[in-house]
Amino acid sequence: MIAGAGDPVPEVVATAPSAALSEDLVGQTLLGRYEIIKRLGEGGMGTVYLGEHKTIKKRFAVKVLSQEFAHKEDLRERFLQEARAASMIPQENVVEITDFGDTPNGSVFFIMEFLDGEDLSDTVKDQGQIPWARVKPIMLQICRALAAAHDAGIIHRDMKPENCYRIKRGKNEDFIKVLDFGIAKVTSDEGSEGKGLTRTGMIFGTPEYMSPEQAQGAKPDHRVDVYACGVIMYELLTGRVPFTADTFMGILTKHMFEVPEAPSSLVPEANIPEEVEAIILKAMQKDRELRFADMTEMAAAIEAVGSGAGAVAVVAENIARPSTGEMAFTGGRQTMAGVAGTVPPVAGAYEEPQSSNKGLYIGVIGGLVLAAAGIGGFLAFGGKDKQKTEDAQAQQATEEPAAVAEQPEDPEVEPEPEPEPEPEKVKELTGVETVNLFITTKDPDGEVIQAKILDPLDNAIYGMTYPGDEAEGAKDYVGVPVAKSKQALNVLIVAKGYESQVLEKYPTRDKKFEIVLQPVKKATKKTKKSSKKTPAKKPDPAKTDPAPKPETKPAKKKTPPRLSPDLKDPFGN
Numbered sequence: 001m002i003a004g005a006g007d008p009v010p011e012v013v014a015t016a017p018s019a020a021l022s023e024d025l026v027g028q029t030l031l032g033r034y035e036i037i038k039r040l041g042e043g044g045m046g047t048v049y050l051g052e053h054k055t056i057k058k059r060f061a062v063k064v065l066s067q068e069f070a071h072k073e074d075l076r077e078r079f080l081q082e083a084r085a086a087s088m089i090p091q092e093n094v095v096e097i098t099d100f101g102d103t104p105n106g107s108v109f110f111i112m113e114f115l116d117g118e119d120l121s122d123t124v125k126d127q128g129q130i131p132w133a134r135v136k137p138i139m140l141q142i143c144r145a146l147a148a149a150h151d152a153g154i155i156h157r158d159m160k161p162e163n164c165y166r167i168k169r170g171k172n173e174d175f176i177k178v179l180d181f182g183i184a185k186v187t188s189d190e191g192s193e194g195k196g197l198t199r200t201g202m203i204f205g206t207p208e209y210m211s212p213e214q215a216q217g218a219k220p221d222h223r224v225d226v227y228a229c230g231v232i233m234y235e236l237l238t239g240r241v242p243f244t245a246d247t248f249m250g251i252l253t254k255h256m257f258e259v260p261e262a263p264s265s266l267v268p269e270a271n272i273p274e275e276v277e278a279i280i281l282k283a284m285q286k287d288r289e290l291r292f293a294d295m296t297e298m299a300a301a302i303e304a305v306g307s308g309a310g311a312v313a314v315v316a317e318n319i320a321r322p323s324t325g326e327m328a329f330t331g332g333r334q335t336m337a338g339v340a341g342t343v344p345p346v347a348g349a350y351e352e353p354q355s356s357n358k359g360l361y362i363g364v365i366g367g368l369v370l371a372a373a374g375i376g377g378f379l380a381f382g383g384k385d386k387q388k389t390e391d392a393q394a395q396q397a398t399e400e401p402a403a404v405a406e407q408p409e410d411p412e413v414e415p416e417p418e419p420e421p422e423p424e425k426v427k428e429l430t431g432v433e434t435v436n437l438f439i440t441t442k443d444p445d446g447e448v449i450q451a452k453i454l455d456p457l458d459n460a461i462y463g464m465t466y467p468g469d470e471a472e473g474a475k476d477y478v479g480v481p482v483a484k485s486k487q488a489l490n491v492l493i494v495a496k497g498y499e500s501q502v503l504e505k506y507p508t509r510d511k512k513f514e515i516v517l518q519p520v521k522k523a524t525k526k527t528k529k530s531s532k533k534t535p536a537k538k539p540d541p542a543k544t545d546p547a548p549k550p551e552t553k554p555a556k557k558k559t560p561p562r563l564s565p566d567l568k569d570p571f572g573n
């Protein structure tokens with residue numbers, strides 16, 4: 001979601017708990033034929049119900065726009081755009097939308113096929129990394145669905161495992177349905193540009209899957225979906241997304257400036273074929289010109305794995321990055337670190353970069369500022385953002401891109417540790433009804449570790465997780481209060497030395513749950529050195545395995561993926 005630089009800040013934000021909740025339609029009949037059986041789930045814009053056609057007794061999913069948005073014409077339009085976009089793509093791997101109408105209380109709904117299964121995010125959560133033999137047909141279906149969407153002039157823009165449903169069809173347990181075209185961009189629909197549904201400068205999507213150009217707020221094309229598919233493929237095969245950070249900005253910055261760790265070095269025990277790794281890295285090239293030209297080309301590369309065709313070419317990109325590796329963005333203020341060094345070449349087969357790195361480099365710096373400005377608008381909920389934007393732009397103007405580009409990376413110097421975000425304020429909850437979340441965090445061995453519970457939007461602290469130790473007050477611990485709501489609430493769990501996680505919960509009542517935090521992986525010196533020494537060059541035919549592998553790495557059986565807060569903005573942009 002997110003407003004763009006200089007745009008008016010939305011008056012409400014999707015992820016913020018809201019008092020105006022959608023009316024429960026269970027028991028009602030829509031259009032005289034769709035009986036609402038039960039609630040299936042809640043999204044940013046509304047509620048999804050299980051419905052049944054009264055005559056043919058077929059089950060459907062009914063997506064209803066929240067009552068609180070129903071009177072806003074642009075939001076109704078955005079909601080129905082999902083239905084329109086999906087119904088323009090007659091392809092078996094795209095969810096089918098068959099009907100739409102008005103609810104008795106003045107909202108809108110659409111009817112889609114009921115998907116009896118689970119999304120790929122749950123599959124990875126339950127089963128951990130998935131072997132290539134199974135990932136291949138899954139990815140091919142996703143590629144075909146998107147190729148059909150692109151052929152119809154529709155860019156999905158929010159591809160992620162949560163939007164790929166896995167259902168059983170015949171004997172196939174992995175039949176994929178792509179859904180949630182809620183922020184899809186209809187490229188031929190110039191009118192929608194004018195109506196502000198898809199304007200350049202806006203940032204849409206989910207940070208973990210967001211292409212560098214999306215993070216910059218640049219005009220997207222179908223290759224943002226190619227990039228997201230690279231990230232999805234990475235996650236399915238390794239059990240984790242390539243870039244995580246404590247803040248939205250942190251993740252976006254990594255998409256712009258960091259090369260992902262090679263999947264084969266992350267999970268050596270998975271024996272990911274070299275050609276497969278090259279496909280992921282090519283799809284995830286920062287410069288979209290270097291990615292697969294389209295989904296069909298990506299599908300063909302996936303299909304060709306093991307045929308002897310060899311690995312696709314991955315171009316080493318020189319990308320400037322902030323020296324701290326991340327832009328700090330805490331409590332609505334942004335600071336941009338100085339720029340130094342170049343990002344190591346990626347693994348895979350190399351060839352000379354065809355496009356100007358300098359162009360990309362300068363574009364990325366500008367884009368980072370643009371993204372910061374957009375996120376500032378999102379986080380601050382106020383009118384101070386223009387000043388912040390100008391400050392950031394002024395800071396950008398003082399940067400010397402050509403000079404910093406020449407600063408070499410010192411392989412012997414350890415990178416500065418990423419600073420833990422220090423919460424600057426306590427979460428304000430006066431005047432709102434609250435419920436208590438009782439969260440216990442454990443390490444993979446089952447030991448209780450105490451963590452901070454933060455609001456990922458502004459890093460304000462809600463409180464701490466269960467202390468475990470009597471001496472620390474475990475006996476009296478009653479959890480931490482959050483605003484009661486039927487809407488999803490994201491909380492960020494942060495503990496020193498562990499990977500942070502964002503949890504999505506429905507704070508409708510007091511809730512108790514337990515999560516396991518994974519220790520932060522330490523970068524090895526070997527990786528850094530090999531990065532420095534490998535310039536962008538054509539592959540040495542004698543060396544068939546260009547991916548640097550760590551000396552030893554314990555086998556990772558099951559790494560829960562990071563949940564991410566969804567950044568979509570249903571408020572007109």
Ligand SMILES: Nc1ncnc2c1ncn2[C@@H]1O[C@H](COP(=O)(O)OP(=O)(O)OP(=O)(O)O)[C@@H](O)[C@H]1O
Pocket residue numbers: 040041042043044045046047048061063095112113114115116179180182566568
């Ligand atoms: N066609 C469907 N069949 C079965 N369940 C569905 C279907 N569509 C959605 N759901 C369920 O309803 C939940 C809410 O769906 P929805 O698309 O509104 O949410 P979302 O994708 O999480 O949010 P957003 O609309 O903000 O992206 C999903 O998490 C899913 O469990």
